[in-house]
Amino acid sequence: MIDFWLAAGLLLLVALSFLLIPVLRERRAQREEDRTALNVALYQERVAELQSQQAEGVLDAAQMDSGRAEAARELLADTEGVAPARVSRLGKPLPLLAAVLVPVLGLGLYLHFGASDKVELTREFAQAPQSMEEMTQRLERAVAAQPDSAEGVYFLGRTYMAQDRPADAAKMFERAVNLAGRQPELLGQWAQAQYFADNKKWSDKVQALTDEALKADPKEVTSLGLLGIAAFEGERYQEAIDYWNRLLAQLPPQDKSREALQGGITRATEKLQASGGKVAQAPAAKAAALLKVRVDLASELKAKVQPGDSVFIFARATSGPPAPLAAKRLTVADLPVTVELSDADAMMPQLKLSNFPEVQLVARISRAGQPTAGEWVGRSGPLPSSTTAPQTLTIDSPDK
Structure with a gap:
């Protein structure tokens, strides 16, 4: 921000110069006017002295005229080149007052309408964060500066989830839904955060969110994974297996989470068989056209x-x-x-x-x-x- 303020200060000096230069010129003109008045007074004093000498009989008429002419020549020589005094319609106080008010008013308008916080955030995001806490602080400031940015709110929610702050994450995902619309992915993220914020207690709200997400997109991965977790926690192992199998079918072969997901399906299968149940075979997939x-x-x-x-x-x-x-x-x-x-x-x-x-x-x-x-x-x-x-x-x- 230092270069920004230096540039702003330079522009301010240029603006002030248009106001102060006329004032300085007026002061110079005033000094010249004062010097002219002094020369006139000296001339008048010289003429009075000559008249006194003539009255005393020291000077005759010819000498009197010669002395007066000499004094007049000296006056003309001293006042030659002096421009006539200019009268300002604005007066002296107004330019000086404007010189003070312009920077103050400009600073106030910039602080109110400007975007110094966004400029600073842009500079910060150009550098890699040193820690998760620093990244979180940056995202929080970004959301505060741009509260209508659904993308910023969404990423802040994901960051809160990574920091095990599901309650804060749920609020952010709810805001993202209000800003970007009820997209399946956002609904799934909101449902997941709400589930963990409620200490893994299934609620009607979470159920409604997952239902809405899967209705719009039957392959929404977050909702499928969450429903599988909830079913496993509720000892509904067949449901967990079904949901996780559906999720497994959506993941690419190289996805690292496939191994953990397959491990969850294996544990659910073992628990189902240990309780005397039998794993139902998944329905045959529809043949591709x-x-x-x-x-x-x-x-x-x-x-x-x-x-x-x-x-x-x-x-x-x-x-x-x-x-x-x-x-x-x-x-x-x-x-x-x-x-x-x-x-x-x-x-x-x-x-x-x-x-x-x-x-x-x-x-x-x-x-x-x-x-x-x-x-x-x-x-x-x-x-x-x-x-x-x-x-x-x-x-x-x-x-x-």
Whole structure:
């Protein structure tokens, strides 16, 4: 902040110079005016002395005129080059008062409307924190400076959880939900913090939060893990196994938490078997959809397209959202071509081919590279998403 205040001080001196320089010039003019008045007084005194000498008979008329002329020449010589006095309409006190009020008013406005705290925070975050406590203090100041930042509030909540402060974390996640909306991840984090803040006591509030999170996203990992913990603590071991298996399916193979999660499933299995229960087999996963389609261009259109024109091949639900469920992009030069559309090509995780019973295949040529509009198109009829037989699609119609 030192360089900032130095720059501000320099600008303040420049501003004050516009106010003080006229005052200093006025003082110089005043000194010149005072010197002129003194010269006039000396002239008048010299003339009076000559008149006295003439009255006494010391000087005759010619000498009197000569002495008066000499005194006049000296007066003109002393006052030559002196500018006429300028009268300020503002007066002397006003510029001096402004010179005092400008920095005071500027400082007050900056402290009220400025962002010195945010500037300092930016400088701090440019350097790595030395400890978790220092990071927490930075985040707390950042949230105080930007109370409407959902991201800052969220990270502060995560930091509180890492410091075993679940009650404070729950408040931060609640604020984040109010700022960013009821997103599944935020709801899951809020539910987890609230559960530990209540000393691992399941409550209607926590249940409602996890239910809402999983309804919006059945794969929300924090809620799945929390429900598994609560079920294990409540000796509902089969539920714990089910929740943790669902969570395990969402974690990437290299995730370090898979080992701990698998250990929890093993312990729950052992306790279930020790109590005389039997582990229920998880329902078979729904087979992933895989559609094979051969796309070709009608012969009468080959002269009307360019090799570099984009070709979008996608499947969309016949009854459902208009967004493509799976899509691939090629060019006219690639035609004819056989492609595969599967759940791996899903545009969004919740919009997979296997989630919709019936789909339609579409191939579109777009010179502008826009998947939603083009020049030529080919469409199939409705077909089950579980179809395994290869399909054929010909681009032969104007895109309307």
